[in-house]
Amino acid sequence: MTVRTTALPEERALLDLLPPAAPLSWVRRGEGLVAWGTAARLDLPAESERSGVWRFTAAAEWLESLFAGITVDDEVRRPGSGPVVFGSFTFDGRDAGSTLVLPRVVVGRRGGRTWLTVVGEEDAPLAAAPPPRPVGALRWLPGTVGEDAWTSTVARAVERIRDTGLAKVVLARDVVAEAAHPIDVRTPLARLAADYPDCYVYSVAGLTGATPELLLRRAGDRLESLVLAGTAPRGATGREDAALAEALLASAKDVEEHAYAVESLREALGPFCAELRAPRRPELLRLANVQHLATPVHATLAPGTATLRVLAALHPTAAVGGTPTRTAMEVIGELEGMRRDRYAGPVGWIDAHGNGEWGIALRCAQIDGARARLFAGAGIVGDSDPRAELAETTAKFRAMRAALTD
Ligand SMILES: C=C(O[C@@H]1C=C(C(=O)O)C=C[C@H]1O)C(=O)O
Numbered sequence: 001m002t003v004r005t006t007a008l009p010e011e012r013a014l015l016d017l018l019p020p021a022a023p024l025s026w027v028r029r030g031e032g033l034v035a036w037g038t039a040a041r042l043d044l045p046a047e048s049e050r051s052g053v054w055r056f057t058a059a060a061e062w063l064e065s066l067f068a069g070i071t072v073d074d075e076v077r078r079p080g081s082g083p084v085v086f087g088s089f090t091f092d093g094r095d096a097g098s099t100l101v102l103p104r105v106v107v108g109r110r111g112g113r114t115w116l117t118v119v120g121e122e123d124a125p126l127a128a129a130p131p132p133r134p135v136g137a138l139r140w141l142p143g144t145v146g147e148d149a150w151t152s153t154v155a156r157a158v159e160r161i162r163d164t165g166l167a168k169v170v171l172a173r174d175v176v177a178e179a180a181h182p183i184d185v186r187t188p189l190a191r192l193a194a195d196y197p198d199c200y201v202y203s204v205a206g207l208t209g210a211t212p213e214l215l216l217r218r219a220g221d222r223l224e225s226l227v228l229a230g231t232a233p234r235g236a237t238g239r240e241d242a243a244l245a246e247a248l249l250a251s252a253k254d255v256e257e258h259a260y261a262v263e264s265l266r267e268a269l270g271p272f273c274a275e276l277r278a279p280r281r282p283e284l285l286r287l288a289n290v291q292h293l294a295t296p297v298h299a300t301l302a303p304g305t306a307t308l309r310v311l312a313a314l315h316p317t318a319a320v321g322g323t324p325t326r327t328a329m330e331v332i333g334e335l336e337g338m339r340r341d342r343y344a345g346p347v348g349w350i351d352a353h354g355n356g357e358w359g360i361a362l363r364c365a366q367i368d369g370a371r372a373r374l375f376a377g378a379g380i381v382g383d384s385d386p387r388a389e390l391a392e393t394t395a396k397f398r399a400m401r402a403a404l405t406d
Contacts, residue, residue: 001039001069001070001071001119001120002070002071002072002073002119002120002121003070003071003072003073003074003082003083003117003118003119004072004073004074004117004118005072005073005074005075005076005081005082005115005116005117006075006076006115006116007075007076007113007114007115008107008114008115008116009114010107010114010116010126013030014027014030014031014032014033014034014107014109015027015034015186015189015190015193015201016129017034017107017126017129018034018036018129018186018189019036019127019129019130020129020130020132020133020184020185020186021036022036022038022205022206023035023036023185023186023189023203024036024086024101024103024203024204025189025201025202025203026086026200026201026202026348026349026357027189027193027200027201027202028197028198028199028200028201029197029198030109031109031110031111032080032108032109032110032200032357033080033084033086033106033107033108033349034106034107035084035086035101035103035105035106035107036103036104036105037103037104037105037119038101038102038103038104039102039103039104039119039120040066040101040102041099041100041101041102042058042059042062042099042100043096043097043098043099044058044059044096044097044098044099045096046093046094046095046096047093047094048093048094049093049094050092050093050094050329050330050333051093051325051326051329052093052094053093053312053313054093055089055090055093055098056089056308056309056311056312056315057308057312059087059089059098059100059308060306060308060309062100063085063100063308063350066083066085066102067083067352070083070352072352074117076108076113076115078110078113079110079218079219079220079351079353079355079356080106080108080110080349080351080355080356081108081115081117081351082117082351082352082353083102083117083119083351083352084102084103084106084108084117084349084350084351085100085101085102085349085350085351086100086101086103086204086348086349087099087100087101087204087346087347087348087349087350087358088204088205088207088342088345088346088347088348088361089311089315089342089345089346089347090340090341090342090345091316091320091340091341091342091343091344091345092329092332092333092339092340095339095340095341095342097341097342098342098345099204099205099342101204101205102119103119104118104119104120105117105118105119107126129186132184132186132187132189132190133184133187134187134406135179135183135184135187135188135404135405135406136179136180136181136406137179137180138177138178138179138404138405139177139178139179140175140176140177141175141176141177141178142175142176143173143174143175143176143338144173144174144337144338144339145173145174145336145337145338147173147390149337150171150173150390150393151386151387151389151390152386153171153335153336153337154171154378154380154384154386154389154390155386156335157169157171157331157335157380157384158380158382158383158384158386160331160335161380161381161382162382164327165324165327166322166323166324166327166328166331167260167322167323167324167381167382168257168260168318168322168323168328168379168380168381169321169322169328169331169332169335169379169380170318170319170320170321170322170328170332170344170377170378170379170380171332171335171336171377171378171380171389172336172338172340172343172344172375172376172377172378172393173336173338173375173376173377173393174338174343174373174374174375175373175374175397176371176372176373176374177365177371177372177374177401177404178370178371178372179370179371179372179404180370181370182369182370183367183369183370183371183372183404185203185206185208185367187403187404188208188365188367188400188403188404189201189203189208189403191402191403192208192209192210192399192400192403193210195210195288195399195402195403196210196212196287196288196363196399198212198285198286198287199211199212199287199363200212200214200348200357200359202347202348202359202361202364204347206366206367206368207342207343207347207361207364207365207366207367208364208365208366208367208400209361209362209363209364209365209399209400210363210364210399210403211347211359211360211361211362211363211364212226212228212285212287212292212294212362212363213226213227213228213319213359213360213362214226214357214358214359215311215314215315215317215346215348215358215359215360216307216310216311216314216346216348216356216357216358217356217357217358218301218307218310218354218355218356218357219355220353220355221300221301221303222298222299222300222301223269223273223298223299223300223301223310224296224297224298224299225265225269225296225297225299225314226285226294226295226296226297227258227261227262227265227278227294227295227296227297227317227319228261228285228292228293228294228319229254229257229258229260229261229292229293229318229319229379230248230251230254230255230257230258230282230292230293230379231248231254231290231291231292231293231378231379231392231395231396232244232245232247232248232254232290232291233290233291233391233392233395234286234287234288234289234290234291241291244291245284245286245291248284248291248293249282249284249293253381253383253384254293255282255293256381257379257381258282258293258295260318260322260323261295261317261318261319261379262278262282262295262297263318263323264317264318264323264325265297265314265317265318266278266297268313268314268317269297269299269310269313269314271313272299272301272302272305272309272310272313273299273300273301273302274299274300274301274302275299275300276297276298276299277297277298277299278295278296278297278298279295279296282294282295283295283296287399288399289395289396289398289399290392290395290396306354307350307354307355307356308350311346311358314346315345315346316329316344317360318379319360319379320344320360320362320377322379322380340375341366342361342366343361343362343364343366343375344360344361344362344375344377345360345361346358346359346360346361347359347360347361362375362376362377362396363376363396363399363400364400365400365404372400372404374397374400374401376393376394376396376397377393377396378392378393378396
């Protein structure tokens with residue numbers, strides 16, 4: 001197989017280049033990667049363990065032999081040029097559906113430079129894509145677990161935390177939207193990009209969303225991550241908004257929840273890194289629907305470490321699992337009452353040098369034909385109020401709900 005990357009004099013927005021069928025995306029503030037077509041694809045079955053890492057190992061092996069069999073002609077030579085694979089992993093090892101895709105065409109943009117990568121000998125001229133189709137009328141259906149039942153589940157989790165060594169568990173729920181005709185994924189993508197400029201707007205095999213949470217960025221031996229945990233609503237007025245932000249930064253519950261997440265990232269990254277830097281206190285990340293406590297982490301990767309090995313060690317962070325991880329995973333399996341599939345799993349891309357960007361698949365929907373299944377979760381700690389956690393998930397749903405609404 002041959003792959004060629006050339007510089008591209010292209011001014012149009014990346015998302016505007018996507019064709020309607022099975023678009024792939026990883027875009028933030030106009031930069032990133034969009035892609036389409038399938039040159040190779042891996043769909044992984046379920047593994048036997050909830051906290052297993054087989055899907056990451058299997059993916060790494062597949063990538064290694066895939067990249068080894070490619071002849072690359074790359075005049076751009078930067079992270080994301082040459083062959084690139086998009087991927088998305090299930091949250092729980094026992095769910096099938098982790099997917100890797102080597103697209104036939106990729107367009108990348110970074111630092112104002114744009115490039116085109118094509119798999120195979122044939123040219124792939126960038127045709128004018130038809131404009132995204134509106135979604136049309138939607139019918140909203142209740143999720144796997146109704147709101148009242150979910151609130152009771154949160155109350156049970158709080159009891160569990162008070163009675164046992166569990167410190168934090170993230171519980172999620174879903175809702176379903178049905179359109180009258182197949183949903184053009186480019187429509188929610190464009191809206192998410194407009195409304196959530198600080199988020200990574202992604203779509204891989206139908207899993208579509210805008211995540212603020214960067215699990216891992218690798219460029220050479222430099223690693224970056226952004227830990228999020230601790231959430232408050234946005235205020236209706238500037239004054240209310242500032243008061244909510246101040247309360248969040250001062251809230252013992254949220255600061256504690258956040259500290260768990262930073263600590264779990266530190267522990268997971270530590271063995272792979274020569275150096276790891278994180279500020280002592282979280283900062284504030286404001287999005288259109290909610291505001292979060294955020295800690296940017298920088299590290300230097302030890303030589304010879306495979307990116308997917310690091311990913312496997314990081315997942316699931318306390319931001320989507322809990323603390324301690326194993327107990328939290330068991331409690332999620334026992335109490336949550338639904339399958340997360342690829343929600344809250346790593347989603348992103350990797351190139352042949354191991355460079356890549358992976359987020360946690362949050363604020364998303366699995367879009368299949370005319371059906372979209374939306375997901376949202378919240379971190380539960382000892383003094384969580386179940387009604388407030390329900391409201392937090394409702395606020396988190398807003399991103400995808402609005403993106404699907406014409
Ligand atoms: C679980 C989600 O979000 C996570 C949970 C957060 C929290 O509990 O405060 C904040 C950000 C994310 O790490 C989600 O969006 O579904």
